[in-house]
Amino acid sequence: MIDQGVDQLDGVGKEELASVTQIVLGMTKTSKALRIYLPNNPVLIGFISDLGTKMTVHLARYGELSLDVEQFVLRYQGGQVYENRDPKESIASRLHADGIRILFFDQGVEPAEIVAFLGVLGFERASSDDDVVTQLWERNLQHIGYLTEDDFSDPYLMTEDDTAHQQRDALERIRQSLVEQPPPAPRMIPKHLLMLTAEEEGWLRKALDVEGRCNGLDDVIGILAAIVSEVQEPELFADFTAILGNLTVNLVVAGDIPHALKLARFLDRLQKLPITAPEQRHQLAAALAGILSDSTVEVLKVALDTSEAGFDYGELKELLLILGIPALGAICELLGRVEKLKVRKLIVEVLVELGREDPAVFEPFLNDPRWYLVRNVVLILSLIGTPAALKMILGLISHREPRIRREVLGFLERTADAKAKTYLLKYLRDESSALRVKALQVLTRERLSFALKPILALAGGDDFHDRPFEEKREIFLAMGELGQESVLPMLRDQLMKRYWFQKGNEKESVQLAVLGLGRVRSRSALQLLEEARSQKKGGEVRSVLDQAIASHPARHGAQAGRGEVAP
Incomplete structure (x- = not known):
């Protein structure tokens, strides 16, 4: 546990103490990581790099870093910077148990030295003789030193009347002696320990193969x-x-x-x-x-x-x-x-x-300037299909983008909600002729009788003649399908209308009336066509009427929809 709340001590500022605390915390993290990760693991490399940077900055700013080691605590200039009372996990406990009382780091310390030092602290000792002091001495870390309990038997350190200056000289002398000690000779491994049996070699090859596939x-x-x-x-x-x-x-x-x-x-x-x-x-x-x-x-x-x-x-x-x-x-x-x-x-x-539970989460996206994204959200809401989702979709019927309005129209076509179908009428006044035509086709195919009155209003409107022929065609088909016998008078007027000097208009008028009468499945509609043929003697109009009579449902005794065929 790192002590984060230490007040300023004599001669030591809060920033300096905080710097040491962060270094000790970094050593704790890196020590744990060394036990978990492989050397090339990016997490471990990041910890080592961060610790090395903090150590370098501290040493450059404040000079040598010296830590006093107690049984479960590390102190810097009297201020506590680390505490962990678990003997198995405590860095201080490991150092103190092997006699180390002071630990110091000099300028120029390399990350590799810090890793070697933490590697010694982070693993269980292999034998009773393989203590921390021995392992650190074998590694000969040039910029990391320590003083043991035995080192304090030096007369300079034991004299009660010695000044602080004399004690520092004694410490420096001991440290210099440790630095000048030559590294130990490499240990020789007996040759027979390197020999593998055929069985061991086979096992090792299989293990390497498995490891390679991991x-x-x-x-x-x-x-x-x-x-x-x-x-x-x-x-x-x-x-x-x-x-x-x-x-x-x-x-x-x-x-x-x-x-x-x-x-x-x-x-x-x-x-x-x-x-x-x-x-x-x-x-x-x-x-x-x-x-x-x-x-x-x-x-x-x-x-x-x-x-x-x-x-x-x-x-x-x-x-x-x-x-x-x-x-x-x-x-x-x-x-x-x-x-x-x-x-x-x-x-x-x-x-x-x-x-599905809360369609309102999509509401912010319905105002997005990208039409294709809004179109996709409309599709999503239509698939959710709840009343709340339907209400959000209907709010887009007057959207400025025709492709969005088309997507809403597609939803109204697919939905089984009878109340929602009434919103198809709004499309009869849409600024897009293609959408008006599509709405008429849906109303006709599904035989939605509530649309008859608005459609009749379209046919009788002043702007009817300015509409594209495709739209006029769908209007009359819808009239015949939805109105049946009730629209025969209006269709008769359209059929019999004379255009003395505008034969093209007369032909169009007959064509539209014939389309409507073709959807009226009754003998009366067929008789009306025959009456018109008797009055219109020849030309293209007569040909249109002949084809309509020949294909009319009533002529073949067919029965379709709501209308009945007379005998």
Whole structure:
């Protein structure tokens, strides 16, 4: 445990004491990491680099770093900078048990020396003779020194009347003597210990083969997960949670969805455990929320659009569902950018599932300036299909973008909600002729009788003649289908109308009336056509009437829809 609240001591400022505290904390983290990671692991390398930087800056600013070692405590200039009363985990306890009372670091200390020093402290001793002092002496660390309990038997240090200046001289003399000691000769390994039997060699080859096929990333994920699951110190938990989040981001950017999913699953499950503290839940949620961002969405979009067959879309779907509502904006953004149809369909399925309980989460995206994104949200809301989702869709009927209005019209065509069908009438006055035609076709095909009166108003309106012929055609088809016998008088007027000097208009008028009469399934409609043929003697109009009579349902004794055929 690091003491974070030490007041300023005589001759030592708070900044200096805080600097030492951070160095000792860094040594604690790195010592634990040395027991877990391989030497080339990026997490371990990062810890070592950070510790080396802090040590170098401190030594350059304040000079030699000297720590007094007590049984469970480390002190700097009398101020406590470390405490851990667990003998198995305490750095101070390990040093103190082997007689070390003062530990010092000189300018020029290399990261490799710090690693060697922490390596000695971080592992269980191999035998009763293999103590910390012996191991440090064998490594001959040039810039890391120590004084043991025996060193304080020096007369300079034992004299009660000695001044502080004399004691410093004694310490310097002892340190210089330690530095000048030559490194020990390398130990010779007996030759017979290097020999392997055939059975041992075979086993070793198999072990190497298995190791070669292992994915190192799986090991890293497993180790990080184990650390986060067990660590209790808030600062360490936050550090390792951030590492997991960043690693997941990098995996997503690299297109490695399987490993990204494995990490996201772990973070999500740990967040939901009842034993997880609220602050830890907040940190885990932040790590999950940071996985998708503008940069990762763009990279992921490219990876998804360019991926070959064999890409596991099920894993991508599970990953997006785990990220959930906090990542809704990024998921919608991904939907707006990705081009591959299969991926877009998958993302739509994810968003439908996420928004089913509360469609209002999509409301901010309905005002997005990108029409294609709004169109996709309309599709999602239509698939959700709840009254709340329907209300949000209907609010877009007058949207300025015709492609959005077309998507809403498509929803009204597909829905089975009778109340929603009435909103089709709004499209009869839409500024787009194509949308007006589409709405007329839907009303006609589904035989929605409530639309007859507005359609008759269109046919009798002053602007009817200015409409495209395709739209006029659909109006008369709808009139005949929805009105049946009730519209015969109006269709008769249209059929018999004379245009003495505008034969083209007369032909169009007959064509429209014939279209309407062709949908009126009664003998009366057929008789009206025959009457018109008797009055119109020849030309193209007579040909149109002949074809209409020949194909009329009543002529063949057919019965369709609501109208009945007379005998």
